[in-house]
Structures are given as C-alpha cells and as structure tokens.
Amino acid sequence: MKQHLSFLLVLLAVLSQATPNWASSILIPMDDQQSNHLKAYGIAYKILKDDMEVDWLLNYRGGSFMVKQTQAAETECRVRGVSFEVISDAKAASIKQQLADPDLNMNVVTLQKAAKIIVYSPIKVSPAEFENTDAVLLVLTYAEIPYEVIYDEEVLKGDLPKYDWLHLHHEDFTGQYGRNIHRQSLADIKVQEDIARKYGYSKVSQMKLAVAKGIKEFCAGGGYLFAMCSAAETLDIALAAEGVDIVSSAYDGDGVDPDAQEKLDFTKTLAFGNFTLEADNGYRGFSTFSDINSAGARGYDQPSGFFELFNFSAKWDVIPSMLTQNHENIIKEFFGQTTAFRKGAVKPSSLVMGEGKTSDRYIYGEVGRGQWTFYGGHDPEGTRGGGFRNPTDLKLHPHSAGYRLILNNVLFPSARKKKRKT
Template sequence: MLKRFLLLVLVLVSHIGLANQILVPMDNTQTNHLKAYGLAYMLLKGEIDVDWLLNYRGGSFKVAYSKSIENECKLRAISYEVLSESANTQIVSQISDPNVNMDVIKLHKAAKIAVYSPIKISPSEFENTDAVLLVLKYAEIPFEVIYDEEILKGDLPKYDWLHLHHEDFTGQFGKSLRRTTPADVKAQEAIASRFGFAKVPQMKLAVAKAIKEFCAGGGFLFAMCSGAETFDIALAAEGIDIVDNMDGDGVDPDAQSKLDFEKTFAFQNFKLQLDEYEGMTFSDINSSAGRFRNWGDDGAYFSLFDFSAKWDVIPAMLVQNHEHLVREFMGQTTAFSKHTVKPSVLVMGTTPSSDRYIYGELGRGQWTFYGGHDPEGRGGGGRRMPTDLNLYPNSPGYRLILNNVLFPSARKKKRKT
C-alpha cells in the first residue's frame, strides 16, 4: 500500500514538473504568430503576467502553466510547448547569460487601445483596408474607435495606446476625393462647425496638437502611412495656410519658409507639395513621391536593425520578429526620405534609400511611425482590396504592428492625465 502511495506521489510530482510553464515560440515553428499576440493580450487583460523573451526564438512568450491557457492555444491554433521545471530553468539561464543578446521583459497590464478612424462618423472602405484595424480584429485584441469629436472633447486620457488611421491632418481630405467620400467631407465639416472652427484644416491642427499633448503626457502613439507624414506637416504649419483653393482661399506664398520644424515629432527640412491634388503627394517626406517603382515587388525588402536586448530594451521589443528582412509594401506615404528624418529619431527599419520604421520619445511618452499602408498589400493601380490575414498568419510586417501594441504593457511608469 505504501509503495503504491509513493508511486502515485512520484507520478503527480512528475506531472507538475512537466507542466511548469507554457512557451509560445515565435520563430519559424510558430503556426500563427499574429494570434499569439492576441493570446498574450488576453492573458494580460485577465491580469496574468506574461514573460516576453526578447531574441529567444523570435521573441517568444512564456506564462505559468494552466490547462485553460493550453486549451486557448489549441483553440486559436497557436503552436506551444509545455516546459518542465528543468527546461524552464535552462531557458532562463541561457537568456540571463551576459554574453547572449537576449532578455526577459515582464508584461503586466493590457493597454487600453484607441483607433483614430473616420469609420466613427461615416462608412469607409478603410475599415477593411487599414492594417491596424485588420490585425487587431484578426488577433482578437479589443479596441475602441474614436475620431475628431472624441479628441476635441478631451477623451484621449482614457487610453494608453493610440493608432492614427491613414489620415490627412493638413485638412485636404487626403488630396483625393476618390478616397474621401462626400459623406466624409460633410461629416468633418460638421464637426469643425460644432467646435467653432471656420475650416477643417483648423480643426485637424487642433486634433494634432491634442494628440501631441497625449503623447507628451505619457501616451503611446502609433501612426502609419500618410497619418505619420501629415501629422508632422500639420504641426510644422501651425498658423500657416498650406491648403489650396478647396478651403476657400489660396496658399500662403511664404508657407515653405514659415514652417517650424521644432514642433514636429520626426521630420525636418521637408519641402511641401503645394500644387492642388498633385499626385496625392504632401511633401518630400514620402520617399516614393513621383517615383514609379513597383513597391510590391517580391524582391524588395527593408531590414530591421539588431538591438541589444539587455541595453536597448525598447527598440529590441519593437523589432522582435522571426525575419530580419521584411517585404516592402506601398502606401500614399510608402517610406520616409532619409534627409527629412531628424537625427534624434531612432531608425529601426531601413533600406539604402529610405527609412521605413522609426521611433522617438516626447516628454513622458513614446511614438512609432511605420511607412506604407498594408504589410501584405500589393502594388498596382485600382481600388485597394481587403487583406485576408487568414492567408498571412505569420506576416513579419504585421508583427511589427503588434509589437507596438504590447509595448506599453512593459512600462512601469504611470501615464500623466
């Protein structure tokens, strides 16, 4: 009887040892990288801490074992491994080696996410083509949609993380009334009128300044494509008319010389494109302006820098990936001209001719700008079609977006409200 009891104890101890931790690998063995981020976010929202293993097997996640978490991995078709205590100890030892470029970051609390998008006020095709909306939905990460009215009412302090839809903060409606519908224009004009602005460009500037205050107070800002470019243009052009006849008057003839680059986040010394609807181009920040290169070519890639996980923790988090080369993709602002990027900006992804993925800090907050529209979109003319992420569950380009979503969970300082 005693022998049977001891045998049972040994079996139980062995089982506990086999179920010490769950590892979600993020290297090429992972079947669904994007869903893995959603799992991490779900755990954080449930107040379960997650270890982010920087540079270990592509930036893997590790969490204390539970049967419910294992079942969730199966439900989401996420590759996982159950680690014994000894296997977990070996991984921790490997990562802690000072000669190895790896580290463990504790993720504590899920960030409250807001997406700034015109779908809040009118139907828009961008609901189906905005990369951040697509990947948040696919990864099952909850978010709230806000737009100009919510920002002007002072709602931004409710959130930790803000994504800027591919917006035109200069108030020129994207320089394309094919992309911006008459309903969009009327809705924005109505908001401007309600808040006492004579023109949409004036309202957009007020929105941009409120977003700048949000970031300086400790918020995290993520912007892609024209949202990044026009945001800085609007800030630099405060008090200057850079909008052609569509707002009822002409451009200030001295607009270019009056730009104040001290007010911008990322860009300086750029030249405005002031011709009305000239190729949907805002400035030479956009490195693809006036060029006919097929940015969707499979042979074109941008490279991610390799940062020290132990010393350059923030950029190391933001570049976690199973690939160091990411296929290029187009957008209204495809990439950023190197000569316009401020020296203080940290470049995380680049090509010989342009910078693609950049980071900076403002006050107590941080921001990331990412060029292009859809990491799995293809070049060519015509109407953009929605990307089905079921076909791209391992997309390196989309992983960069989700790195930014998890980043605020690693910060310990409290955001200023």
C-alpha cells in the same frame, strides 16, 4: 490488490506534493516552429487581460513568449491554432538563465498589464470604405485583440488620456481630405466639416490642427502612439504649420500663404524636419503632401524590394529590441500614400529601426513621458486590383513579418519601462 492500489495512490499524492510544478510554464515559440505568429500575440494579450504576466523572451526563438501554465491558456492556444510547448520549472529557469548570459544578445521583459487600445478612424462617423484596408484594424481583429474606435470629436473632448495606445493610419491632418483620387467621399468630408462647426472652427484644417496637437499632448503625457502611412507624415506637417495657411482654395475657399514654406516650425514636430511641402494638383487630383515621402509622385507603386531591421542590444536597447522582434529581419517592402521616409527629413532624434536602400521605413522616438513609432506604407501584405486596394485576408498571411512589427507595438506599453542607452 486493494492495498497495492492504495499504496500507489498515496505515492502519487506524495510525489505530486513534492514536485507540484514539474510542468508549470507554457512556451509559445515565435520562430519557424510557430503555426500562427499573428494569433500568438492575441494569446499574449488575452493572458495579460486575465491579469497574468507574460515573459517576452527577446531574441530567443524569434521573440517567444513564456507564461504560467494553466488549462485556460492551453485551451486558448489550441482553439486559436497557436503552437505551444508545456515545459517544467527547471526548463523555464534554464531558459531565463541562458538569456541572462552577458555574452548573449538576449533578455527577458515582463509584460504586466493589457494596454487599452484605440484606433483613430473615420469609420467611427462615416462609411469610409477605404478604411477596410487599415492594416491595424485588420490585424487586431484577426489576432482577437479588443479595441475601440475614435475620431476627431473624442480627441477634441479630451478623451485620449483614458487609453494607453493610439493608432493613426491613412489620415490627413492638414485638412486637405487626403489629396488623393477618391480618398474621401463627400459624406466623409461633410462629417469633418460638421465636427469643425460644432467645435467652433471655421475650417477643417484648423480643427485637424487641434486634433494633431491633442494627439501630441496624449503622447507627451505618457501615451503610446503608433502611426502608419500618410498619418505619420501629415501629423508632423500639421504641427509644423501651426498658424500658417498651407491649404489651397480648392479645399477651404482661400489661398495658401505664399511664405508658408519659410514659416514652418520644425521644432514642433515629432519625427520630421527639413522637409518641403508639395504643390497641390487640384481638388481630388493626385498629389503627395511633402518630400518626407520618399516615394514622391510615384504614389501607390507595387512593392519592388526589401527593407532590413536593425539588430539592437536586447540588454541595453530594450525598447527597440522589443519593437523589432521577428522571425525574419528582411521584410518585404509595401507601399502607400506615404510609402517610406526620406532619410534627410528624419530628425537626428528619431531612432531608425528599419531601412531600405534609400529610405527609412520604421522609426521610433520619445516626447515627454511617452513614445511614438512611425511605420511607412499602408498594408504589409496589401495588393491592388481594379485600380483600388483589396482588403487583405490575414488567414493567408499568418506568418507575416511585416504585420508582426505592428503587433510588437501593441504589446510594447505592457512592458516595464526601460529607456534605451543609445
């Protein structure tokens, strides 16, 4: 009996040496079989943070991830409630061979290093209660992806090159404090005025222009910029209006340049051109910034339709393919101070990745050595109540296709860079 047992142990040892990798990969599906799409991105980021690579399987089961099998990775998936499959080396090789087929619109992109993430937000310096509905802050926290918060002072000090990925949300870079009812509190405004004085600017609008230029320089130097809602619109307005007073006396004590519209320089912007500034309706009165915003004076309307993601070549247009990975290509519309982008205002150099019936919702571009993505609207699952926006509980939306687009951008800088062909 002992000899028989010894023989079995030796046989098992030999077999384990002969086939050491029979189950050496973990597949994290991102189709309808995934129990938590949003937290799956957090698993991918955690693995990158642990100095391991992640294969992003473009257009395979909703843009699945494949990683080396480890007990730690399995445990993370179980703890976070993320679906996974342990597969053999042969199965992993078969999947990659399938994705390499030139007749299939699929590809493998290897993610190599976790990006160092920062979020530009007034919560760094003031209460800014409105920021508790910032979709990126919400989803980074829910997906358990670490980030740091910065604001104007860090940009002015030149700290941006320390990071890889920068997010801008519901911000006003024109120095008009959001031009929306209760958008910013008096405390928020005072903090910006104090920062402007500290750095020698006589107006907040001048300080915000310097910040906008710093953000553009960060992107041109090789950084990744992701902006949503009014930040996308007002960043370009500020850049186009350099040296031109577009801020009324209600905000800074002197009037608007009467020739401001004619003096705008669209060559300085990232995404938009051929836009017209909107007149101001008074301090703390509702007003849009320009006709870049396709929603115009409707402002925070309730969602009423859908927008569609474009289908790119995963082998030739790798970047937009990464940024549009999803288990759904029809996305529920959502609104914000800047809801979507008027088609006539989007520069031809900007790549449209998602559009509604009358507007562009999701666009991408390159400047210098860096890339940017602008996403219209405020919160992909946002609702309103009592006249104000309510914070979204992402536990109720673990499969949000709208939020997946945000997280695609978070992983994007971890990929080997491949320029698009079209």
